[in-house]
Amino acid sequence: MPILITACTKKKMGDAQVSAADIPAGPIEAVGSQWIAAISADQERTLAARLYQGGSHAESRRAAEDSGYPHLIVSAGLGLIAADAEVPNYAASVLAGEDDILAKLGDNPDASHWWRWLQGRSPFAQSLKTAILATDGPCLIALPRPYLDMIEADLLSLPEQVLDRVRLFCGAQAPAALAHLQMPYDDRLDGPDSPYRGTRSNFASRALRHFATRVLPGKEGHMVAQHTAAVQAALAGWTRPIRTSGIRKSDAELREILAAHWEAMGGRSTRMLRLLRDELGIACEQGRFAALIRDMREERNNVA
Known part of the structure; x- marks a missing residue:
C-alpha cells in the first residue's frame, strides 16, 4: 500500500507546552538533550492529526482520509511521527x-x-527508511523545500529500487539528486479549471491530494516516467491563472494597515501576509514584510 509523508505546521491546536524559544543556546548535544527532556516530560498528549492546523495540514489530512493511505508527518521537534500518534503540543x-x-x-x-x-x-520518532521499506507501494512525500533538504540524506540512503518508488511534491524545485522523482505540478493547479486551488504555502499538499486521489488509483505499480506522464495528461486541459499586480504601498502605509489588523490577526506574520496579499491585494516582498513585522514587534515589546 502507498504511504503519505507530509510536513508539520507552525499552527497547532491550543498553546505549546514546550518551545524551542525557551531552550538556552549551546552545542547540539546540550540543546538537544534539553529539548528531549522537555518533550518527554509528563504532559497532555494529542493525536498528531488533530494537533496540526492550517491549510497545508488540512489538505494532507484530507488526502489521507480520501485515499485511505497511512499518513506520516515530518516534525522538526519530534522526528518522523504517525498521524495517529499521541504527541505533546510543542x-x-x-x-x-x-x-x-x-x-x-x-x-x-x-x-x-x-x-x-x-x-x-x-x-x-520512527525510522523514515524503515517506514518506506515496510511498504511495497509508492511513497508520496509532500514537503516544503527546507524540510525536503532536511530528509534528503535519508532518502538517498535507500536502495535504488526503493528510492524509485518515491514521488515528490514541492512548491519549489527539489534537490538535484531527487529532481527526477518530483511530479510535474505547476501553477495550473491554481488556475480556473482546477478544483484544487489554494495558497502557495499549501501547494505541495494540494498536489499530493490530487495525485493520491485522481492520478495514482490503478497505477500504483507504474514507474516514475509513467506517473509523470499521467500528471501531465491530467493537467493538459487546465489553464494557468491570470496574475495581477498587487497595490503598492509605502512602509508607513503598510505599518498603519498592519497595526490596524494586529490584534485581529493575533500578531501572526503568516496571517497578516495572507491578509495583505490575498484579501487586500497589496504587494509586499517577503523580506520587506519580515523586516516591518520584526520592527513592529520590537516597538510593541519596548512599550510593554
Whole structure:
C-alpha cells in the first residue's frame, strides 16, 4: 500500500507546552538533550492529526482520509511521527522565527544534522527508511523545500529500487539528486479549471491530494516516467491563472494597515501576509514584510 509523508505546521491546536524559544543556546548535544527532556516530560498528549492546523495540514489530512493511505508527518521537534500518534503540543521549526531550533545550536549544524540527531533520540520518532521499506507501494512525500533538504540524506540512503518508488511534491524545485522523482505540478493547479486551488504555502499538499486521489488509483505499480506522464495528461486541459499586480504601498502605509489588523490577526506574520496579499491585494516582498513585522514587534515589546 502507498504511504503519505507530509510536513508539520507552525499552527497547532491550543498553546505549546514546550518551545524551542525557551531552550538556552549551546552545542547540539546540550540543546538537544534539553529539548528531549522537555518533550518527554509528563504532559497532555494529542493525536498528531488533530494537533496540526492550517491549510497545508488540512489538505494532507484530507488526502489521507480520501485515499485511505497511512499518513506520516515530518516534525522538526519530534522526528518522523504517525498521524495517529499521541504527541505533546510543542513549538520547534527549522524555519526562521522565534521557535527556530537551528538558531539555538552554537556549533552551527544544518537542518539535516539536527534531523539525524533528533531521529536517533526522540521517543516519538520512527525510522523514515524503515517506514518506506515496510511498504511495497509508492511513497508520496509532500514537503516544503527546507524540510525536503532536511530528509534528503535519508532518502538517498535507500536502495535504488526503493528510492524509485518515491514521488515528490514541492512548491519549489527539489534537490538535484531527487529532481527526477518530483511530479510535474505547476501553477495550473491554481488556475480556473482546477478544483484544487489554494495558497502557495499549501501547494505541495494540494498536489499530493490530487495525485493520491485522481492520478495514482490503478497505477500504483507504474514507474516514475509513467506517473509523470499521467500528471501531465491530467493537467493538459487546465489553464494557468491570470496574475495581477498587487497595490503598492509605502512602509508607513503598510505599518498603519498592519497595526490596524494586529490584534485581529493575533500578531501572526503568516496571517497578516495572507491578509495583505490575498484579501487586500497589496504587494509586499517577503523580506520587506519580515523586516516591518520584526520592527513592529520590537516597538510593541519596548512599550510593554
